[in-house]
Amino acid sequence: MNKTLILIECKDEVGLVALISRVLANHNLNITAMREFVDETADRFFARIECSGNDFSEEELFTTLQSGLPQPAEVTINPNPEKRIMVLVTKEYHCLADILVRDLFNTLGGKVCCVAGNYDSLRPFTEKFDIPFHYVTHENKTKQEFEKELLQIAGSCQPDYIILAKFMRILSPEFVDQYKGRIINIHHSFLPAFVGASPYRQAFERGVKLIGATAHFVTSNLDEGPIIVQRIIPVNHTFGVSEMVKAGKEIEKAVLSRAMQLVFEDRVFITGNKTIIFE
Amino acid sequence: MNKTLILIECKDEVGLVALISRVLANHNLNITAMREFVDETADRFFARIECSGNDFSEEELFTTLQSGLPQPAEVTINPNPEKRIMVLVTKEYHCLADILVRDLFNTLGGKVCCVAGNYDSLRPFTEKFDIPFHYVTHENKTKQEFEKELLQIAGSCQPDYIILAKFMRILSPEFVDQYKGRIINIHHSFLPAFVGASPYRQAFERGVKLIGATAHFVTSNLDEGPIIVQRIIPVNHTFGVSEMVKAGKEIEKAVLSRAMQLVFEDRVFITGNKTIIFE
Amino acid sequence: MNKTLILIECKDEVGLVALISRVLANHNLNITAMREFVDETADRFFARIECSGNDFSEEELFTTLQSGLPQPAEVTINPNPEKRIMVLVTKEYHCLADILVRDLFNTLGGKVCCVAGNYDSLRPFTEKFDIPFHYVTHENKTKQEFEKELLQIAGSCQPDYIILAKFMRILSPEFVDQYKGRIINIHHSFLPAFVGASPYRQAFERGVKLIGATAHFVTSNLDEGPIIVQRIIPVNHTFGVSEMVKAGKEIEKAVLSRAMQLVFEDRVFITGNKTIIFE
Amino acid sequence: MNKTLILIECKDEVGLVALISRVLANHNLNITAMREFVDETADRFFARIECSGNDFSEEELFTTLQSGLPQPAEVTINPNPEKRIMVLVTKEYHCLADILVRDLFNTLGGKVCCVAGNYDSLRPFTEKFDIPFHYVTHENKTKQEFEKELLQIAGSCQPDYIILAKFMRILSPEFVDQYKGRIINIHHSFLPAFVGASPYRQAFERGVKLIGATAHFVTSNLDEGPIIVQRIIPVNHTFGVSEMVKAGKEIEKAVLSRAMQLVFEDRVFITGNKTIIFE
The missing domain is CATH 3.40.50.170 (Formyl transferase, N-terminal domain)
Structure with a gap:
């Protein structure tokens, strides 16, 4: 099973972990490790998520996350590993x-x-x-x-x-x-x-x-x-x-x-x- | 808004974070900090979740989680703080x-x-x-x-x-x-x-x-x-x-x-x- | 055998360790531990010396050291231990x-x-x-x-x-x-x-x-x-x-x-x- | 002025620091840094001495120390620096x-x-x-x-x-x-x-x-x-x-x-x- 790394940075909001994990589940991705943090001073949410699963379209996932998250949002899927x-x-x-x-x-x-x-x-x-x-x-x-x-x-x-x-x-x-x-x-x-x-x-x-x-x-x-x-x-x-x-x-x-x-x-x-x- | 602390320990399975975060959202709880880990040798999932929100029944949440998680599962909600x-x-x-x-x-x-x-x-x-x-x-x-x-x-x-x-x-x-x-x-x-x-x-x-x-x-x-x-x-x-x-x-x-x-x-x-x- | 602690601070000069250890030997004191350091910027010599031996006059030892060391010198013998x-x-x-x-x-x-x-x-x-x-x-x-x-x-x-x-x-x-x-x-x-x-x-x-x-x-x-x-x-x-x-x-x-x-x-x-x- | 490094290991005895520093002074050597320790369990004295001074015979110094120290003694003068x-x-x-x-x-x-x-x-x-x-x-x-x-x-x-x-x-x-x-x-x-x-x-x-x-x-x-x-x-x-x-x-x-x-x-x-x- 492939490993997928997802980096997220967006405005903070109630329910972000639920939102993100639902999107990932809908794309057949299983979260194996997730770390997140809210910078309260800046009102920004940050997450680094490792998933397994390879039955998904990277573009679709990107679009769904990028448009579904509170703006401004920055989503990166599988950044250059080297x-x-x-x-x-x-x-x-x-x-x-x-x-x-x-x-x-x-x-x-x-x-x-x-x-x-x-x-x-x-x-x-x-x-x-x-x-x-x-x-x-x-x-x-x-x-x-x-x-x-x-x-x-x-x-x-x-x-x-x-x-x-x-x-x-x-x-x-x-x-x-x-x-x-x-x-x-x-x-x-x-x-x-x-x-x-x-x-x-x-x-x-x-x-x-x-x-x-x-x-x-x-x-x-x-x-x-x-x-x-x-x-x-x-x-x-x-x-x-x-x-x-x-x-x-x-x-x-x-x-x-x-x-x-x-x-x-x-x-x-x-x-x-x-x-x-x-x- | 009240703080709620949830401790979870259960058999590991695909989709646990999504499952748990959906349950919490259904009980009007917003995850503010979440840490989880899978002990692969033991095939066990562990999570410590801090939430905000006070419009929920602790018993209902407990029952939903305890029965919905892969068994054997152990759920603790708001353990004695002192x-x-x-x-x-x-x-x-x-x-x-x-x-x-x-x-x-x-x-x-x-x-x-x-x-x-x-x-x-x-x-x-x-x-x-x-x-x-x-x-x-x-x-x-x-x-x-x-x-x-x-x-x-x-x-x-x-x-x-x-x-x-x-x-x-x-x-x-x-x-x-x-x-x-x-x-x-x-x-x-x-x-x-x-x-x-x-x-x-x-x-x-x-x-x-x-x-x-x-x-x-x-x-x-x-x-x-x-x-x-x-x-x-x-x-x-x-x-x-x-x-x-x-x-x-x-x-x-x-x-x-x-x-x-x-x-x-x-x-x-x-x-x-x-x-x-x-x- | 009694323990004697001697603290020395004086102008630096060639031969100080030899000078001091000779004086101590003359007072029947055996050096059991000695630490010294020269602050070259300040041209000052510092030493902390632990000795054993109890067959000596503290006043005589003090006078011999205080007057024999390069000035200005500061000698302390057996400072208040508490x-x-x-x-x-x-x-x-x-x-x-x-x-x-x-x-x-x-x-x-x-x-x-x-x-x-x-x-x-x-x-x-x-x-x-x-x-x-x-x-x-x-x-x-x-x-x-x-x-x-x-x-x-x-x-x-x-x-x-x-x-x-x-x-x-x-x-x-x-x-x-x-x-x-x-x-x-x-x-x-x-x-x-x-x-x-x-x-x-x-x-x-x-x-x-x-x-x-x-x-x-x-x-x-x-x-x-x-x-x-x-x-x-x-x-x-x-x-x-x-x-x-x-x-x-x-x-x-x-x-x-x-x-x-x-x-x-x-x-x-x-x-x-x-x-x-x-x- | 040359630097001289002297390593000494010998049976412990009263007055060793005085003895050694007197020998060094007699060979026109000035101690710039000295560290010593007695292993009481083994009844052995150890010292590492840095000196300045170049008006001395290494052989003579070695012989004087080696024969003057309590036996068994091991003296090393200026070990190979590289x-x-x-x-x-x-x-x-x-x-x-x-x-x-x-x-x-x-x-x-x-x-x-x-x-x-x-x-x-x-x-x-x-x-x-x-x-x-x-x-x-x-x-x-x-x-x-x-x-x-x-x-x-x-x-x-x-x-x-x-x-x-x-x-x-x-x-x-x-x-x-x-x-x-x-x-x-x-x-x-x-x-x-x-x-x-x-x-x-x-x-x-x-x-x-x-x-x-x-x-x-x-x-x-x-x-x-x-x-x-x-x-x-x-x-x-x-x-x-x-x-x-x-x-x-x-x-x-x-x-x-x-x-x-x-x-x-x-x-x-x-x-x-x-x-x-x-x-």
Whole structure:
């Protein structure tokens, strides 16, 4: 029996679960797992439904749900199970390596179509994995020129998601708008603590006892986008900035990896500046 | 609008969510939160449903669900929101204190009806909280005699749950059977590591780098019942047995407290030797 | 054989460990555990030394160390092992209860001499434990008048440490100066995230995936003092503000308790705006 | 100024810190960081000392310490800072990939000299990193024959440490004896829970709420060697065996990586069946 995944986002209303489950039953679909949540502030209903059954028309089901649900509604049936991924990097290897290794062994939940870097130093490593590497320096260019080149590469790669794997340039609102809700960044602090530059130095100077990392969707406000995953590790007075950086890399890698997994499995919904995650 | 809580446990079958949500809609109930799970090994379906709506007959709803669901089925509508609790102790105060303080400030999610101890040492503390303390020594008695006294006290207290808050006697299968699925124990190790006596000594001798605690339902097999909550804390070579005991008390208290909260909010189902927890 | 605890803080210099261990050997003291750290930014050396041996003069040892170490130096031999504690509260019971229970069972590492509250509501609970409760309202008073009353109570209690156990008033620099390095606060966020008021509301609105608590020494800058302990717990989209508050209380209590333990065992040194902790 | 690392292990005795620090001072060495521990059960003293100073003879210092310390004593001055590593694998890639990536970017704290596998499937991946891969099948061979081949490869690689990166064969006591205290294994459970085969299946059947991984030195008793690092991750009733396996891989990789880091930085001492770790 085939598995069908249905994602629903619509205005909240009394009786939605009954409505949806009746529609699914009418299409010979049996709910095997269902998660739903109402964001009361936004008056929005979100659901992720796994069904079994293959005796139904996807178009009919889509039309029935899309038109029957309180508007505005957004229905997705069987989203692409293997997302296309573009990775942006600067010089640090640890997140990129994690992505490329999983890509190679087919455990990423997506396929990397290309890597682009504003330095050329990660090219040899990337090419070991037979992934195209595009070197796009930001030097002697306006931000607009720099991003135009990146967008051209993205245009030929057609990624579902762009992953900022320690990409140390700030993207313009114009760039971000073109991939709204589809750019994921790893920030090397426990947001909202230590936004901006040198978070480990800030952490060292404040004398914190934990450091963290945050994977979030990128919006036009730096470090302000919807948070997907956060984790921390303990530190103590013996940690200088460089020890924090070193320990931080481990947690950055793990956090970004977990965020990608959740997003690529269509478990993450965005509502306003937050995420709903059906783990 | 009133809140209604419905717990369902029945044989699994295609279309259960649709069936249940239709029944609820017919009784003017709107699902506000629903969690369900199928234990495939046991072929059992479990659901915890929160609804709003007050224009319905509880008896009618119960009968419709109980008779309409695949058998054997067990339906509970609006379980007692404030469980009655009996606490058994020996000499250690930390779990008992946590329970009595929460009881006093009405954050336990239940009410303590009495405390019974096989030593008398926690009486003064218990009585500070105006809770009756029953001293039932195990000395110079058969296990049967000892338990008969406890059962008499339980009989007059009529607890929904019996909490073994560091109660260091092993209860007989006969005792356990009378409160099946309703006795919660805190074991001072990360089960199934270090079952039985002196788990911290065992942990010290094995040189583990983490110690833990496990809250579980009591069955007739010692330390083998369904696990509710487990947590750990790191230790290192500087921890002797007494440091482990001290650190362990903190985690024991937190684990038991969390387990009680989950159980008292009717979030925990037992399936075979495991728990399903709708957090 | 007696145990001797020696705390040293002085200007850093080559050969300090050799110097100190020679002095101790000359006084027939055998080092059983030694922890030291150099804060290079501040050019300061810190050590906590446990020794065995009882055939020495404490005054002579003190004089030899104090005069022999690079200046400025601060030497403490056998600090008071049972600190005197004054607790300030407002209305929340959870941290106070943790302190009073440990105090009663002699596991606090100190003795509570009194509790003062700017509301009277925790009096009955405090008095169950035979601890004096002083009600000092802040209403219709200047901050100076309010603090004068608190200082009078402190004056008769002579506390080694003042614990702000969810005390919701900000102390003036004048108050803080009188107990410099001896006031410990529990802040209900992971500092420096969410300083100031309503951190859980801030956390809810930011959509964080972890919430935390921070125990720190109080300085004249609000929420800016040296951090002693921080811990976090995961949250998700189902947590409203009140669920965060509830979950947060558990972590606040645990964090404050751990911080007190470390401070009362003389394991915490302050250097600038940070702590050095010899766990 | 040069850094000197000194490792000491000897019979415990009064005055050892004074003795050692005097010897170091006599050799113009300044202690910058010192950690020591006495295993009272074994009556052994362990120390890891970092010094600055370069005006001394390593041989003289060694002789003075080795002969001056209570016997039996073991002194190591400036151990090889870059360990030689041989990696044994079966079919799983995740731990190997972590090692090879760190090796490539010089953040492993050692250099991989070769990889050997009882299947050939990880050869292409290994060779991407220009590391020799030796395929040594265990099929149609006695354990003795199989291990003889591995020992020949080890003989030409001369590793300081052999890492069992998900190597699914049990090594004989004879093999282990040749690399006593120098073979590190990653076991996919929280030892001593779930020793032996299929720990995730065991964990699933027991219904635990946490799964873990353990890095330990290999001794002739399966899964009984000194533990270096343990960590856990929470699981719940929705985790089948395959989800546990998947989640477990993340923690296995992290735990093995941390254990290697600690061992390669000479922070780990073995005492009986335990480790002392100066983090």
